[in-house]
Amino acid sequence: MKPKRPSIKDIAANLNVSVTTVSFVLNGKGPEMRISEEVIQKILNYAKEINYTPNQLAQSLRTGKSNVIVFMVEDISNPFFARLARIIEVTAYKKGYKVIFCSNENDDRHTEELLQVFRDQKVTGYIIIPSAGAKKQIMALLEEDVPMILFDRYFPELETNYVVIDNENATYKATKHLIGNGYRNIGFVTIASKQTQMMDRLKGYSKAVKEAKFQSRVLELPFVDPLVGEGLMRNFFDANPELDAVFFATNYLTQRGLLVMREHFPGKLNEWGIMTFDDNEFFHIHTPSISAVAQPLEEIGNKLMEIMLELLKGEKKTVHQVVLKAELRERDSSRSKHASSI
Amino acid sequence: MKPKRPSIKDIAANLNVSVTTVSFVLNGKGPEMRISEEVIQKILNYAKEINYTPNQLAQSLRTGKSNVIVFMVEDISNPFFARLARIIEVTAYKKGYKVIFCSNENDDRHTEELLQVFRDQKVTGYIIIPSAGAKKQIMALLEEDVPMILFDRYFPELETNYVVIDNENATYKATKHLIGNGYRNIGFVTIASKQTQMMDRLKGYSKAVKEAKFQSRVLELPFVDPLVGEGLMRNFFDANPELDAVFFATNYLTQRGLLVMREHFPGKLNEWGIMTFDDNEFFHIHTPSISAVAQPLEEIGNKLMEIMLELLKGEKKTVHQVVLKAELRERDSSRSKHASSI
DNA sequence: GTTTTTTGCTAAAACGATTTAGGAGTGACA
DNA sequence: TGTCACTCCTAAATCGTTTTAGCAAAAAAC
Numbered sequence A, B: 001m002k003p004k005r006p007s008i009k010d011i012a013a014n015l016n017v018s019v020t021t022v023s024f025v026l027n028g029k030g031p032e033m034r035i036s037e038e039v040i041q042k043i044l045n046y047a048k049e050i051n052y053t054p055n056q057l058a059q060s061l062r063t064g065k066s067n068v069i070v071f072m073v074e075d076i077s078n079p080f081f082a083r084l085a086r087i088i089e090v091t092a093y094k095k096g097y098k099v100i101f102c103s104n105e106n107d108d109r110h111t112e113e114l115l116q117v118f119r120d121q122k123v124t125g126y127i128i129i130p131s132a133g134a135k136k137q138i139m140a141l142l143e144e145d146v147p148m149i150l151f152d153r154y155f156p157e158l159e160t161n162y163v164v165i166d167n168e169n170a171t172y173k174a175t176k177h178l179i180g181n182g183y184r185n186i187g188f189v190t191i192a193s194k195q196t197q198m199m200d201r202l203k204g205y206s207k208a209v210k211e212a213k214f215q216s217r218v219l220e221l222p223f224v225d226p227l228v229g230e231g232l233m234r235n236f237f238d239a240n241p242e243l244d245a246v247f248f249a250t251n252y253l254t255q256r257g258l259l260v261m262r263e264h265f266p267g268k269l270n271e272w273g274i275m276t277f278d279d280n281e282f283f284h285i286h287t288p289s290i291s292a293v294a295q296p297l298e299e300i301g302n303k304l305m306e307i308m309l310e311l312l313k314g315e316k317k318t319v320h321q322v323v324l325k326a327e328l329r330e331r332d333s334s335r336s337k338h339a340s341s342i
Numbered sequence C: 001g002t003t004t005t006t007t008g009c010t011a012a013a014a015c016g017a018t019t020t021a022g023g024a025g026t027g028a029c030a
Numbered sequence D: 001t002g003t004c005a006c007t008c009c010t011a012a013a014t015c016g017t018t019t020t021a022g023c024a025a026a027a028a029a030c
Helices: A008-015 A019-026 A037-049 A056-063 A079-094 A108-120 A135-144 A167-180 A196-211 A226-239 A251-264 A266-270 A281-285 A297-313 B008-015 B019-026 B037-049 B056-063 B079-094 B108-120 B135-144 B167-180 B196-211 B226-239 B251-264 B266-270 B281-285 B297-313
Strands: A068-073 A098-103 A125-128 A148-151 A161-165 A186-191 A217-221 A245-248 A273-277 A291-294 A321-324 A327-329 B068-073 B098-103 B125-128 B148-151 B161-165 B186-191 B217-221 B245-248 B273-277 B291-294 B321-324 B327-329
Touching (some): A008 A019, A008 A037, A056 B056, A068 A079, A068 A108, A079 A098, A079 B079, A079 B098, A098 B079, A098 B098, A135 A148, A148 A297, A167 A186, A167 A245, A167 A291, A186 A196, A186 A226, A186 A251, A196 A217, A245 A251, A251 A273, A281 B251, A281 B281, B008 B037, B019 B037, B068 B079, B068 B108, B079 B098, B108 B135, B125 B297, B148 B297, B161 B167, B161 B297, B167 B186, B167 B196, B167 B245, B167 B291, B186 B196, B186 B226, B196 B217, B226 B251, B245 B251, B251 B266
Parallel strands (some): A068 A125, A125 A148, A161 A321, A186 A217, A186 A245, A245 A273, A273 A291, B125 B148, B161 B321, B186 B217, B186 B245, B273 B291
Antiparallel strands (some): A291 A327
C-alpha cells in the first residue's frame, strides 16, 4: 500500500554495505572513518537517487536533540510578537529547525506547564519572554544548560542570554520629545508590573518629567479585564483635566486608550499629544497618526536567531546580553498642535 | 551530573516487573491484559511518585505519530491568522498536542518544501491555507490519509475537509448594505487570484451591484510590492472620480487603501463609504471607524480543532466541509453620510 | 618473515517506548 | 491423571538512527 520511506537499512541492504557505513557517510564522517572514496560516492549517489531523508524522530531519539525551537511569548496574537515570530520562522526553517510557538499569557503556572511539556520533548532551544514569576523555571533551564535566550525582559539577577531594548532611554527620549513640542502635562499609562521592561519605561518617563520639573501623572493599570481597564483610563482622564498629552506604555494600552478617547473624549484626540510604545501599521494609518517608539523588530529577530544558532553549535559559553536601541517615529499625534496645520 | 529522566525501564527494574507490564499499565491496558489490580496500582503509584512522563520521541518513533499539528497560513504576522493561531493553540495544548506554525507566503514552492519537511517529521495533523497551486501537494497528503483540514479557501475538485466562510453571501450582503445606505458607485479592490475565497468575494460584490443596476468598478491588484499596489490604488481612485464608496477584499488591502486615502484623498476618508473584509481592533479605533465583514474567528478556530480532534481519533471517515457565516459590523464608514452627524 | 600499523569496514548496543506471541502456574473437568 | 482453559505476566522484536569497539586484510617496518 504505502511505499514505506527508505531507511538507512534499505540503503545498506541495496548496496551491500553495513548500516554503520551508510550512517558514517551520510553524516560526512566518511573520510574520517576511512571509508573509501568509491563507497562514499556509491552511497551518496544512491541516497540522492532514492531521495533519502533521515527520520528525524529516530535521529532525535538517539541524539537527544530534536531540532525544535520553542518561541514562547505572552500572546502570539499581539502584532508585535506575531511579526517577530515571522522573522524568526524564516531563519529557523532555513537552517533546518522547526519552530513551536506558544503563549504563556504572562502567567507563571502556564509557563511552567508549557516548559514541562517541552522538556519532555527534548526541545533544542528556547526563545522566551518570561512571565513575572518564572525565575525558578528559567533557572532550571539554565541548569540543564540548554540553549535559551530571553527577550523583551529579563531577570537582572540571572546570568542568562537576552536581547532587549533600551526601554528607559527610549521612553526618556520620547517623553523629552513631547516636552520639546510644548506638552507640559504628560500622563503615563502603564501596567502594574515589576518586570524590567515596564519598570524601565516608567523610569525613562519619570526622569524626563522630573528634569523638566513637571508633575508626574502615572496610571498603573492592574492586570484586569480590558473593559475594567478602559473604565480606569476614563477615570484617570477625567481626574486629570489638565493633561495635554498621554504616553501609553504598550501597544495594547494604546489600543484601549484610543478607544476610550474616541468614545469619551473625542475632542482630545487631535488636541492631546499621544505617544505609544511598540509601533504598528495601524498607528500610522490612524487619524491623527500616532507617534511611536518602535522596537527594531528585524534587528531583534535576527539577533535572537544569530545567538540561537551560535548556542546551538554549542561551542563557546559566553553569555550574550544584547541591548538594542528603539527608534522614535514622530507622527501627527506628537507634533506641536499650535504650529501644525493639516 | 544530570539525573536522567526515569524511563519505563527504570520503573520495571524498581518494581521487579517487566517493561511490557509497565507499558501496558501506563497505557491503560492493564485490565485488558489481565494485569492484577495489585500490580496495576503499584505501577501507577510509583509512576506518579517519581513523576514519570513518557519520552514522546520514543513513543512517536514507535507509533509513527508525533502529536504535532502543523498550522500553515499565508503569513503568521497577519492579525487574522495570528488570532486564529492563538485559538488553535489553546485547544491543542489542552489536548496534548503541540503546534508548529509556518507561513507559506501563498507560494507553491514554499508550501511544497514545508510539507516535505513535515512529512519527514511524521506530523500528526495539518491545518492548512493552501497556496493557489498547491493542489498536487494536497492530493499527496490526501493519499497518505493523514488528518488534514483546509481553511479560508479550498479546492472544489478535491474531497477534502475544510472550514471556510460563505464569502459570496457575506460580500453580497455587505455590498447591499452600502447600496442601502445610498452609495451608488462602489469600487471593489481585490487581488488578482483565482482562489475560491477571492473569487467568491468578487462574485458577491458583482451580484449585488448588478442587481442594483450599478456599474461594477473592480481593481484587481497583482501580487506585487505593497508600494506598487498603493500606486495602482491611487490611479484607480483618480481614474474613477465618481466613486462614493470602496470595498476592500482583505484586511491588508484596507490597510494599504486607508494609507493611500489618508495621503492623497484625505477628504474622501469621511465622505466615502468604506467596507473591509476581515475585521480587527484597529478598524474599530480608526476615524472614521471602518465597517467590516468579520469572520467568526472563535468559531472557525473551534471548528477546526473539533474536526481535527475527531480526525485524530481516526474513527470514521466522513468528510467535514463546513461553511460558516460572517458577520457584518456596521460602523461609521458605511453609514449614510447625509444623515450622519457626529 | 614476523610484527606492527594502517586501511576499510562492520557487529552490536543503545535511545525509550509499543506490541506480538507465548509461557508458567492454577483450577476445573472428565 | 491428563487436558483444557484461564490468569497473570514476560521475552524479544521493532521503529530508524548513532556510536563504540573491534576485526580482517593489506601494507609497512624491522
